Amino acid sequence: xxxxxxxxxxxxxxxxDEAPFNSWDAITKWAADxxxxxxxxPTWAGQLIDLKKAAESKDYCDDFKGQAxxxxxxxxxxxxxxxxxxxxxxxxxxxAFDGFAAPEVRGNPKARQEWAVNQVMMAISASNNMGxxxxxxxxxxxxxxxLYPWPQRPAGLVETAFDELARRWKPxxxxxxxNGVDVCYEIHPGEDLHDGVTFEMFLDRLDQHPRANMxxxxxxxxxxxxxxxxxxxxxxxxxxxFHVKDAEFNPTGRQGVYxxxxxxxxxxxxxxSLGDGQVDFKAIFSKMAAIDxxxxxxxxWECCLKHPEDGAREGAQFVKDHIIRVTExxxxxxxxxxxxDAANRxxxxx
Numbered sequence: 001x002x003x004x005x006x007x008x009x010x011x012x013x014x015x016x017d018e019a020p021f022n023s024w025d026a027i028t029k030w031a032a033d034x035x036x037x038x039x040x041x042p043t044w045a046g047q048l049i050d051l052k053k054a055a056e057s058k059d060y061c062d063d064f065k066g067q068a069x070x071x072x073x074x075x076x077x078x079x080x081x082x083x084x085x086x087x088x089x090x091x092x093x094x095x096a097f098d099g100f101a102a103p104e105v106r107g108n109p110k111a112r113q114e115w116a117v118n119q120v121m122m123a124i125s126a127s128n129n130m131g132x133x134x135x136x137x138x139x140x141x142x143x144x145x146x147l148y149p150w151p152q153r154p155a156g157l158v159e160t161a162f163d164e165l166a167r168r169w170k171p172x173x174x175x176x177x178x179n180g181v182d183v184c185y186e187i188h189p190g191e192d193l194h195d196g197v198t199f200e201m202f203l204d205r206l207d208q209h210p211r212a213n214m215x216x217x218x219x220x221x222x223x224x225x226x227x228x229x230x231x232x233x234x235x236x237x238x239x240x241x242f243h244v245k246d247a248e249f250n251p252t253g254r255q256g257v258y259x260x261x262x263x264x265x266x267x268x269x270x271x272x273s274l275g276d277g278q279v280d281f282k283a284i285f286s287k288m289a290a291i292d293x294x295x296x297x298x299x300x301w302e303c304c305l306k307h308p309e310d311g312a313r314e315g316a317q318f319v320k321d322h323i324i325r326v327t328e329x330x331x332x333x334x335x336x337x338x339x340x341d342a343a344n345r346x347x348x349x350x
Contacts, residue, residue: 008297
């Protein structure tokens, strides 16, 4: 068995224009001061990383990692959540997602998709340059507007959407394979890969591509009323990344999973800071230890109530308290009498 690394912190919700969140040097010092041992880097945050340089220069990557290490943290993984979203966008979401792209490709879906694919490719190359073997992203979505089957979906609509999604991702996954990097899709509402069934549909169209893997985040399963513990057992061979994020689901006589278009505070399902929600993290960390998950436990702070800096500091200690340092021997070794093949055969009457 292996001990999970951590705690790590995803910087996506923290990178900004004000200190200490506006530079790589300052934000890594802040993360270390909060108690983190690693940080997951949002590659769209230009104030933290120059993605093009990272993709082209190992020296740049060595300096980037070195500065983080001097400040007390490791680089756990790189993320292209926003760029991955743009690999596949249904026209209904063109305007809503346009802000994720570089200004020069906004309003041009074809150019935007090409830009997004290049961004993910560069991030995979950068991961290789940094000696990191897993990368976080979203799948994007073509079928999401048709999630609920009313009006009745035409025969073949979903199949066509997943065929196209797989076609778009295949060259990226092949590039990842050449670089020795697993692409970890965060299974997430709003993405075509939003549960186990859709992930399997995607894999089937990619001939079970070895680089198509999962970022496990139980909070998204709580909000879908999906069994997040059974999910670990089912997909243990594909789970390569772990976001530690809490959530709660409190349905009423007025709202349930869809939550009536309400704001996050007023939704039946909402994200919470670690320890304030309903996720059974003791069971999750136990299962992660049992399946030999040796990646990072990375806090993703999202909470509709608590201040992010408070959530971050509390989250570091929360993960420390839940990481299981795995045993190197069986608890009943003290009672072992020693044996050999001959003794085993005698005990069986053979």
